[in-house]
Amino acid sequence: KAGVTQTPRYLIKTRGQQVTLSCSPISGHRSVSWYQQTPGQGLQFLFEYFSETQRNKGNFPGRFSGRQFSNSRSEMNVSTLELGDSALYLCASSLSNTEAFFGQGTRLTVV
Amino acid sequence: DQQVKQNSPSLSVQEGRISILNCDYTNSMFDYFLWYKKYPAEGPTFLISISSIKDKNEDGRFTVFLNKSAKHLSLHIVPSQPGDSAVYFCAASPPSGNTGKLIFGQGTTLQVKP
Numbered sequence: 444k445a446g447v448t449q450t451p452r453y454l455i456k457t458r459g460q461q462v463t464l465s466c467s468p469i470s471g472h473r474s475v476s477w478y479q480q481t482p483g484q485g486l487q488f489l490f491e492y493f494s495e496t497q498r499n500k501g502n503f504p505g506r507f508s509g510r511q512f513s514n515s516r517s518e519m520n521v522s523t524l525e526l527g528d529s530a531l532y533l534c535a536s537s538l539s540n541t542e543a544f545f546g547q548g549t550r551l552t553v554v
Numbered sequence: 555d556q557q558v559k560q561n562s563p564s565l566s567v568q569e570g571r572i573s574i575l576n577c578d579y580t581n582s583m584f585d586y587f588l589w590y591k592k593y594p595a596e597g598p599t600f601l602i603s604i605s606s607i608k609d610k611n612e613d614g615r616f617t618v619f620l621n622k623s624a625k626h627l628s629l630h631i632v633p634s635q636p637g638d639s640a641v642y643f644c645a646a647s648p649p650s651g652n653t654g655k656l657i658f659g660q661g662t663t664l665q666v667k668p
Binding site for chain 1: 588590595596597598599600603643645653654655656657658659660661
């Protein structure tokens with residue numbers, strides 16, 4: 444069974460631009476969550492989608508948004524990028540009450 | 555307010571000995587706990603989990619202990635191997651029982667010396 448796939452693996456963007464990251468969950472998993480990892484803040488929850496609906500949301504500004512498609516694939520978007528948005532963005536998928544499995548992450552660098 | 559805390563940023567042990575990683579939490583309503591292992595620039599890899607209705611779960615070299623009264627859990631790795639060197643995160647699932655939203659500790663870097 445294929446794991447969680449995130450694309451792209453690496454991305455460099457300029458301040459003020461926007462970016463879209465993609466995540467394909469494990470087949471059959473309907474929950475997709477996004478996390479941001481930075482050296483200072485650790486792993487922080489961004490949001491979770493389940494059956495195309497946002498089910499949970501973390502404490503991030505509205506510049507961070509996401510969506511989920513009918514095939515459970517998910518995208519997250521960050522608009523008006525800031526230097527502080529440089530981080531490893533991780534996607535995880537899970538069945539409802541079981542372990543969450545993570546993808547390799549997308550390393551975003553904002554210059 | 556950090557609801558899940560790993561107070562030891564690093565731990566160094568000798569190969570073959572036991573590694574004990576600790577985690578404390580503040581919310582007594584957390585009902586599911588997980589441990590993940592992470593290498594730099596990669597996603598976390600799931601290791602082992604425990605439900606709040608249990609006090610121990612074992613999987614091969616890995617055992618997780620949960621002390622609900624102390625709001626404390628620990629991960630034991632026996633015997634430790636050099637390949638275990640990584641950052642270990644504990645995570646808790648909020649009371650909804652939904653593991654789609656996990657709250658992570660800050661991580662503990664384990665170094666296993668040959």
